[in-house]
Amino acid sequence: MDQRAVRVRHVTTTKLRRIRRTAVLLACLALAPALRAATLDPAELPHVQAATFEVVIPKPVNDPLTYERPLPLDQLPFQQRNDKYYSVGTAFALGDNHFVTAGHVLSLGIDSLMGEPALRDASGHVFAIDKVTRFSLQQDFVEFTLKDPPKVTPLEPNTHATMNDVVYAVGNALGTGIVIRDGLYTSQTPEEEDGRWQWMRFSAAASPGNSGGPLLDKDGKVVGVVLMKSPDENLNYALPIDFVLKAPANLAVADTRGLYQLDVIDSKQSGRFKTEFPLPKSFADFSAAFQKAYNASADRQLHDLLAENASTMFPKGAGSARLLHTGSNLDAFPTLLHRSSNGTWVIAGTNETKSTLAHNGFVAKAAVGSQLMFHMRKPDDISSKQLYGDSKLFMDLLLKAAPLQRHVGAEQVKVTSLGKPSVEHVYTDAYQRRWQVREWPMAYDNSVLIAFLLPVPDGYAAMMRIAPAKNEHEEMGDLKALTDFVYLAYSGTLAQWKDFLANTELLPSVLTDIAIRFDYGTDFRYRSRRLGFAYTPELQKIDQNSQLVLGMSYFEDRGKVVWDVSNVVVKSNVDNAERISFNRHIAPSDELDDSYRNSWGKIVQRSHPDDGVPYSENDMTYIGTVGGTPVSAQAQPGVLYTAFYGVDGPRPEDTMKGKLNLLMKDVQISEH
The missing domain is CATH 3.40.1000 (Protein Transport Mog1p; Chain A)
Structure with a gap:
């Protein structure tokens, strides 16, 4: 039986719990010391044991994975490594070819990579499920038939359990076979979402594997279905058997709440996974119907979350403005x-x-x-x-x-x-x-x-x-x-770029509109609908180890936000500091603060460091200028480009100005 915080019953639990519950459950199925059976009328013991079964799931037969060495399966207990099945829970007979277990136990087989769940008796005989006949996700039970059912006398129900009476939890505790443990029916507690029914609380010990087993009264009659373990105290939970008996026949129902969250925002979408579909169905058809409904619910929650935040979801809303005016960090x-x-x-x-x-x-x-x-x-x-x-x-x-x-x-x-x-x-x-x-x-x-x-x-x-x-x-x-x-950002050597650009069917559309051409030792050419430039080795070395970085960012273009190149950097090689660069700058929108307007104003006025005067910084010598439509009474450009050349160590002013002239010689800026 799983801890309440992680039980599989909550199939709609959201991204806030990314715990692989199956792995947790199976990891708990280690052998434990023998458990002492509680006292029950000896005449009832054979009946109870014959009517109670393990729920098992077949282990994968073929493993396509390969490992660094043979798996040390001898580290596992004998029973676990030799069993063809994982033992995952308990079920019991409650009528002629009608069996009951916890919904979360059978749900382990939904869309599973391991195979369909089945029942196994004390002799090791395995019985395949024929039809699922009733199911409730929120109350966490399922009723089903078997294809070739064993001849057993079903357990009798008692729908009028008395508080403080002795009860017996029967189940496949820790995967070691059916054991019986005693305690008291201590209290009731409302279900946690809306208090739609009362859980039974009992003090009989329960372990992983007990889920789905019967909770019996002193006469061996079923008063509840054991479901979950209390995390902080020895008071466990069962669903009163009356809810199973009164549930609609031939119907699967789900009505649970859950939270949905997408990593890029803190907002959570609260919704319900609510569905029903007719039964009986084979387990495969039941699994497919449930998974289809669950997938549709997940899609709706994602859609609703995005719709709820549509006005502020990037790139919309004032909160996006700063990022839409920020160039790439390369x-x-x-x-x-x-x-x-x-x-x-x-x-x-x-x-x-x-x-x-x-x-x-x-x-x-x-x-x-x-x-x-x-x-x-x-x-x-x-x-x-x-x-x-x-x-x-x-x-x-x-x-x-x-x-x-x-x-x-x-x-x-x-x-x-x-x-x-x-x-x-x-x-x-x-x-x-x-x-x-x-x-x-x-x-x-x-x-x-x-x-x-x-x-x-x-x-x-x-x-x-x-x-x-x-x-x-x-x-x-x-x-x-x-x-x-x-x-x-997109970064690589020119040799890598040449190899990459040949994969035309995988390129983002923005790169299909950009021409990048180069001949080692001869020239480099870049042309997009925004910017074009070219240079020769007279400016900077061009070989297969030269590095090209396209700094990508999101910005608005003609009323639509695009993902496009905002920075272009070409280095003589990966390790050499010598480089040229072009940076795209956007006139700030009204909602931005003065720091953006001040920065834009300096670029417009061709202030330092964009004034064509060399300067030194961090053992580098740089020179830069501004390209694009100059500001005038007739022209107020919305986009300008800064161009830089940098090289390590001190360099004469004339040399740096000559390099800048070579850089700007073939520059074409097509947006303003």
Whole structure:
């Protein structure tokens, strides 16, 4: 029986709890010392034990994962490593071929990677579920039939339990078989959402695996269905059996509250998962119907959350103005935009760690909200086409730099390959960036790894989540929504850019409208509908190791917010400080503070450092100017560009002015 704070009964629990409940439950199924059975009429014991069953789920037969070494399965208890099934709960007979368990126990099989749940008796016989006949998500019970039911005498119900009487919790405690433990029926407590019914509270001991078992009176009759364990005291919860008996026949119902949150805003959307559909159904059809309704509910909550915040959701609202007037920070590591507590949209900070790969590759990674964000610089011996076209190759590389561990007993074993993904498609976000979506099942954990991969010049920028299999649709929807808030720069050597630009079907639309041409040792040319420039080695060296950075940002253009280039930087090589740069500047809107107007005013007036006079800073010598339509009585430009040339060490003024002239020689600015 799960702790109340994490029980699987809350299928609609939101992103605030990203606990992989299946893993938690299964991890609890370790062998424990023998438990002493409570005293019950000996004549009733065979009847109770015959009518009570384990709920089991088959272990995955085929594992496509590979590991750094053989799994140390000998670390597991004998029963656990030799059993073909996971023991996950308890069920009991309550009529002729009618069986009952907790809803959250059977829900472990919904959209599972492991297989359908079944019942197992004390002799080890396994009985497949035939039809689900009643189900209540909020009251947490399910009734079903078996395909080839055992001949057992059902337990009798008692719908008039007496407070303070002795009760017996019967169940598959800790996966060790059916045990019986005694206590008292102590009290009642309202269900937590709206007090629509009263839970029974009892003091009989209960353990993981007891969920779904019968709570008996002194005569061996069922008074309740054991559901959950109190986290802070030895008072546990059961649903009075009367609710099961009076539930509508041949109907599945769900009516629970939940909160929904998207990582980029603090607002939460409170909604209900409310549905019903007819029964009986096979477990597969029941699972499909439930999952379809749950997925639709998750979609509605996301839609409602975005609609509720539409007026202030980036790029709308006054809180977006500062970011829409801010150029790129030139950081190739991907992060997310985020609405701060004062309503202003900012760039979420990150604290990356870096792991190396062979041949100059690396993976930088950081947790941003609920996802792992990372930047993979591909090894030099792998082409962009190979990386983008071979998902197994990509994941094998990632696992070398960001190991995934599988826990087996007290040991952790590195996963070296997840094999081929089960899902591969391209998703285009609102700004026409093309994400390669990949999904890998991890059946041993009943979870999926979802990766959204954005091709960039030197490899990938990406975000990734590991989620319970049943939440795959919900998590996928979240990640799709988050793509519209990703912030990063495009950076790479000219050799990497050449390789990258050949993958035309994966380029963001903004790059299909930009011409980047270069001949090593001869010239470099950049032309977009906003800016054009060209230079030769007389200004700066041009070879395969020269580095081009396109600083991307969000800004308004002709009444529409776009994601486009705001900064262009070209360095003679990755390590050399020599560089040229063009920065786009926007006239401030009325809602911005004076600091923006002061900065814009200096650019308009060609004030230092944009006055064409060399200056020194941090052991570098710079010279800069302003390009674009000069301000006059007839012209009030909304966009201007600053151009800079910088080189390490002191340089003569004439030399620097000559470099600036070479830089500005072929500049064309097409917006004002």
